[in-house]
Amino acid sequence: MRLAFSQAKAAVILLVLITAILAWIYPVLSLVPLALLTFLFFFYRDPRRPAPEKESIILAPADGTVTRVASVDCAYVGAGAWQVSIFMSPLSVHVNRSPIAGVVESISHQPGKFLPAMNPEAPLVNEKRSYCIQGQIRVKVIQVAGIMARRTVNWVHKDQEVAQGEKIGMIKLGSCTQVTFPANYKVLVAEGDKVQAGLTIIGEVN
CATH class of the missing domain: 2.70.70 (Glucose Permease (Domain IIA))
Incomplete structure (x- = not known):
C-alpha cells in the first residue's frame, strides 16, 4: 500500500462497511459514505513520479x-x-x-x-x-x-x-x-x- 493511502486505511475500511450496510438496507443513503470514500481516495492519491536526479x-x-x-x-x-x-x-x-x-x-x-x-x-x-x-x-x-x-x-x-x-x-x-x-x-x-x-x-x- 502506498504511504499516503496508508494514513486513511482505518477510515476507508469503516466507510466501505457503512456503504455496504446502507446499500443493503437503504440504497439512497449509501451515497453519502460513498461520496466520502471517493474523496478519501482522491485526497490520499500518491502518483508515481520519477524524479530528475541532478546535484545542480x-x-x-x-x-x-x-x-x-x-x-x-x-x-x-x-x-x-x-x-x-x-x-x-x-x-x-x-x-x-x-x-x-x-x-x-x-x-x-x-x-x-x-x-x-x-x-x-x-x-x-x-x-x-x-x-x-x-x-x-x-x-x-x-x-x-x-x-x-x-x-x-x-x-x-x-x-x-x-x-x-x-x-x-x-x-x-x-x-x-x-x-x-x-x-x-x-x-x-x-x-x-x-x-x-x-x-x-x-x-x-x-
Whole structure:
C-alpha cells in the first residue's frame, strides 16, 4: 500500500462497511459514505513520479502554488538563503518530497497556532515540522500546519539517506510547505507559479 493511502486505511475500511450496510438496507443513503470514500481516495492519491536526479538542481518539495519567494537568513542553510513557500490546497497531492539527495541530519517539531495557510504570519507562528537535509548542499524543508491541516506526517528518520524526490512525509488537508536553499542558486519560479513535488525544478546552481 502506498504511504499516503496508508494514513486513511482505518477510515476507508469503516466507510466501505457503512456503504455496504446502507446499500443493503437503504440504497439512497449509501451515497453519502460513498461520496466520502471517493474523496478519501482522491485526497490520499500518491502518483508515481520519477524524479530528475541532478546535484545542480533543487526540486519542489510539494504540489501547489508558489506564494512567496524571499531572501532569508537561515541558521542551517546560511545567510541570504532563498526560501520558496508553496501553498497546498485541499485538492493538491499532499505528499512532500526531498528537494535533493542527502542525509536527514535532523527533524524537529514545533507546536503552535493553526492560522489559515495563506496568512503571512502562519509560517512564523503555526505548528510546523522541519527537516534539515545535508547533501552536496544544505536545504531545509518545513511543513506548516494550517486551519484545516492540523497534522503533519513524517516518513523518514534522523540519519536516513534520501534520494532526490523521495517521499519524506505529508500534510493532511492542505497547508504550506517551505524550502530554503543556498544563495548561490538561481530561483526558477515566481509567485503564482504552479509546481509539482519531485518534478518541478525550482532552483539551480549559478
